[in-house]
Amino acid sequence: MQEITLDFTNCKYLLDLHKELKEKFGFPDYYGENLSALWDCLDNYCNWNLIVYVRGIYELPKEWDEYIDKILKIFNDVHNSTPNISFKVIP
Numbered sequence: 001m002q003e004i005t006l007d008f009t010n011c012k013y014l015l016d017l018h019k020e021l022k023e024k025f026g027f028p029d030y031y032g033e034n035l036s037a038l039w040d041c042l043d044n045y046c047n048w049n050l051i052v053y054v055r056g057i058y059e060l061p062k063e064w065d066e067y068i069d070k071i072l073k074i075f076n077d078v079h080n081s082t083p084n085i086s087f088k089v090i091p
Contacts, residue, residue, distance in 0.1 A: 001049045009056030014067065035070055042078045042085075052087045 004024050011017050018033035027041045052075070057068055075087040 001051060003051045003053065005053040005055060007055045009059055011056070011060065014064070017071075035067075035074065038071065039074050039077070042074065043081065049084045050086070052085065054087060054089045055091070057089055058091065 022031045031037050
C-alpha cells in the first residue's frame with residue numbers, strides 16, 4: 001500500500017493547492033489545475049493501492065470552503081469508483 005500526504009497548510013492561492021496535487025500525484029504537465037482536471041487525472045492516473053492523507057484543510061481561508069468541499073467530494077467519488085484509493089483528512 002502506497003501513501004501520499006497532501007499538505008495544504010501553506011497554500012496562499014488556489015493554484016498552490018493544484019500545484020501540491022499535481023506534484024504529489026505525479027499528474028502530467030497538461031494537468032489543467034481545476035476541478036474537472038482533478039477528477040480526470042485521479043480517475044485515469046491513480047489506480048494503485050493508495051492511502052492519501054490530506055493535511056491543512058482547516059487552516060485554509062474560509063472563503064475557500066465551498067471549493068474545498070468540492071475537492072473532498074471528488075475524493076469521495078474517486079474512492080467510490082476506485083475503492084483501492086482512500087482519502088483521510090488529518091489535522
